Amino acid sequence: MSDERTPLWAESSPVPGRQYGDAAAPRRDPAQLRRPQLDPHALADQVLAGSRGGIARAITLVESSKPAHHAVAADLLRILRPHTGRAVRVGITGVPGAGKSTFIDALGRRLIEQGHRIAVLAVDPTSAKTGGSILGDRTRMGELAQSEAAFIRPSPAGSHLGGVARTTRESMLVLEAAGYDVVLIETVGVGQSEVAVSGMVDTFLLIALARAGDQLQGIKRGILEMADVITVNKADGDNEGEARVTARELSIAMKLITSDPKAPRPPVLTSSSLTGKGLDEVWQAIVEHRAKLEASGQLEARRARQQRDWLWALVQGELEDGLRTSPRVSAIRSRLEGQVEDGELSALEASDAILAAFAADVGSLWRDRHPDDSGFAG
Ligand SMILES: Nc1nc2c(ncn2[C@@H]2O[C@H](COP(=O)(O)OP(=O)(O)OP(=O)(O)O)[C@@H](O)[C@H]2O)c(=O)[nH]1
Ligand SMILES: [Mg+2]
DSSP: OOOOSOOGGGOOOSOOSHHHHSSOOOOOOHHHHHSOOOOHHHHHHHHHTTOHHHHHHHHHHHHOOOHHHHHHHHHHHHHHGGGOSOSEEEEEEOSTTSSHHHHHHHHHHHHHHTTOOEEEEEEOTTHHHHOHHHHHHHHHTHHHHHOTTEEEOOOOOOSSHHHHHHHHHHHHHHHHHTTOOEEEEEEOTTSHHHHHHHTTOSEEEEEEEOOTTOTTTTOOHHHHHHOSEEEEEOOOTTHHHHHHHHHHHHHHHHHHHOSSTTSOOOOEEEOOTTTOTTHHHHHHHHHHHHHHHHHTTHHHHHHHHHHHHHHHHHHHHHHHHHHHHOHHHHHHHHHHHHHHHTTSSOHHHHHHHHHHHHHHHHHHHHHHHOTTOOSSOO
16 A cells, blocks of 8 residues: 555544645545545554554454454454563452442552553443443543543443453453553453453452351352452441451352362452552452462463463354354244244254355355455465
């Protein structure tokens, strides 16, 4: 391409007038009008320079489900890749109302005082339906949101967890490239989204609540198993003593839960975002967990494993999406379902027919997504 100018869309100056006033009208290229060129190199430069507008546009691009954006986003991420991976990646989970957002706000502000730059992301597939978390987080992280050293991005409005997980992971890479050295990912304490988040972070923090007698308080065993650090939150006022008791009990319970007796048990602490007490200790535990991983070479292994798992999660997600949108499959789906219900066709025969129809569509689905690509070679 010979055009070296910054594309118009990249310079969204709020000042109208001058920049258009004296310029000759651009030559109207109908193709350009229909689909303005997204230049991944220009966008990457803006991200690397830390431009908030550039970062926001880059994240919007990776969140886009438009087939034309897919290839540009892949180019952008390839350019940014050498600049990623240096952040401390922390997942934060806990039942609704446990105080995750308030904790992130309080911790984030402390870390910024220490010179860190904080990226906050969320994996909450339910937020697309309710809009609840987005509104809630904007207000609960109000103070952090004011800071120039923080970038908060609510959970994208994805239809399914796989999509939300993909865009969150890619947004994390964009933010790392932009120089954010701590990435905090909030998620809801319900199960599947924890698995997705643990597949992208170094350390997983569980925020629990004091409520003696109801120890595991609806926290799923699988989530306890994933936790690298646990804090019993809202340890303030009348709650403080009870929080300590709960922490002790949880610590004992973790002995029974950890499947590998030699695996290090997660430290169980107490904290309050209101008073700030215990926040430094929780951060210290996170840093220590990560330092241990790094020293033993496990951090590299963990990230490598995450990448490999991610590869297959992507393939599976794409296959599912492709199957859902395949015209040939849609054309025969209800007829085959009916025949299987009536016993005219076995499930196996119908599945063969669906796969055959899907296979016939795969080539054209691929060409839609990669219009410039003549073959499968990368
Ligand atoms: N006493 C006390 N209250 C807190 C503390 N942290 C949060 N809260 C309160 O608990 C409520 C829920 O806090 P959030 O931070 O929104 O909790 P969350 O876990 O992010 O909630 P969801 O995003 O809805 O799952 C709010 O009313 C907070 O003011 C704390 O340390 N002490
Ligand atoms: Mg929240």
